[in-house]
Amino acid sequence: MELGRVGIWSIGLRSDDPAARPRIAEAAAELEELGYGAVWLGGNPGVNHARPLLETTSRLVVATGILNIWEYEPERVAEEQSLLAKDYPGRFVLGLGASHGPLIGDKYQRPYTKMIDYLDRLDAAGSPASQRVLAALGPRMLAASRDRAAGAHPYLVTAEHTRNAREILGPGPVLAPEVKVVLDDDLSRARAAARGHLEMYLRLPNYTGNLLRLGFDEEDFADGGSDRLLDAVFALGDVDTAARRVAEHFDAGADHVAIQVITAQPQGLTTREWRELAVLNEGS
Known part of the structure; x- marks a missing residue:
């Protein structure tokens, strides 16, 4: 799995609106020209959300970041993945995640068991483990990323988590954490933008539980x-601040870092910031 050094994680690159496809395709082509190795589609994408981006690029890897296993049947996912693999060999990565109880509702029970069953059904349908990663935070899901997938795509994590994840994964599997970036020299304004983005995630126990394991406490989740x-x-x-943070994750054992640019328009295409951050691809 060749993801390159740095990728882009974006909700804005995933859309069900046909009118948005030309704009998304143009953005994907520019990301490839800028040297990014992969794009990660946010907003609960399906497999076929990757196709418009693959059609307009020649090398860029497109990943789901992540596909919600409660909403997509594994047999259909495997079928769609097979078609993409035929048309664009080696350029699609199936990122899978068990999502969160508050978002799923009553059917959200035993998410780890659900994931293992989902992987079993993918295997039976011919979906290759070598072309998927899991959105893993805790030790059991990280172990499943090692044993049942090509690696892990942790979200909302610190460099310490990356170090711990590498210890569980061992030297072989891919480790591709998401890293959030606010490009603003005004620290107060940058923190305000970060809080606006983070507030929703701090209502989801999978994330807060992981942060508690990393040494934060309930007071850190307020406001x-x-x-x-x-x-x-x-x-x-x-950009230098972003470069230092990305370097921390590489030093901790990451193989690839997926940058999510945070602005006042979370659904938009942050092309200006992507251009500025393209220097992080140097050394790829």
Whole structure:
């Protein structure tokens, strides 16, 4: 699995609106020209959300970041994945996640068991483990990422989590954490943007539970997040600040870092910031 050094994680690159496809295709082509190795589609994408981006590029890897296993039947996923693999061999990665109880409702029970069953059904349908990653935070899901997939795509994590994840995964599997970046030299303004983004995630126990394991406490979750929490999970500042944070994850054992640019327009295409951050691809 060749993801390159740095990728882009974006909700704005996934859309069900046919009118948005030309704009998304143009953005994907520019990301490829800028040297990014992969794009990760946010917003609960399906497999076929990757096709418009693959059609307009020649090397870029497109991943689901992540496909919600409660909403897509594995046999259909495997079928659609097979078609993409035929048309664009080696360029699609199936990112899978068990989502969160508050978002799923009453059917959200035993998510780890659900994931293992889902992987069993994918295997039976011919979906290759070598072309999928799991949105893993805790030790059991990280172990499943090692044993049943090509690796892990952790979201909302610190460099310490990346170090711990590498210990569980071992030296072989892919480790591709998501890293949030706010490009703003005004720290107060950057923190305000970060809190606006983080507030929703701090209502989801999978994330808060993981942050508690990393040494944060309940006080860190109040009012959109403490300064300590924001400074640990975001890169707040300029491109050099982002470069240092990305380097921390590589030093901790990451193979690839998926950057999510945070702005006041979460659904938009942050092309200006992507251009500025393209220097992070140097050394790929």
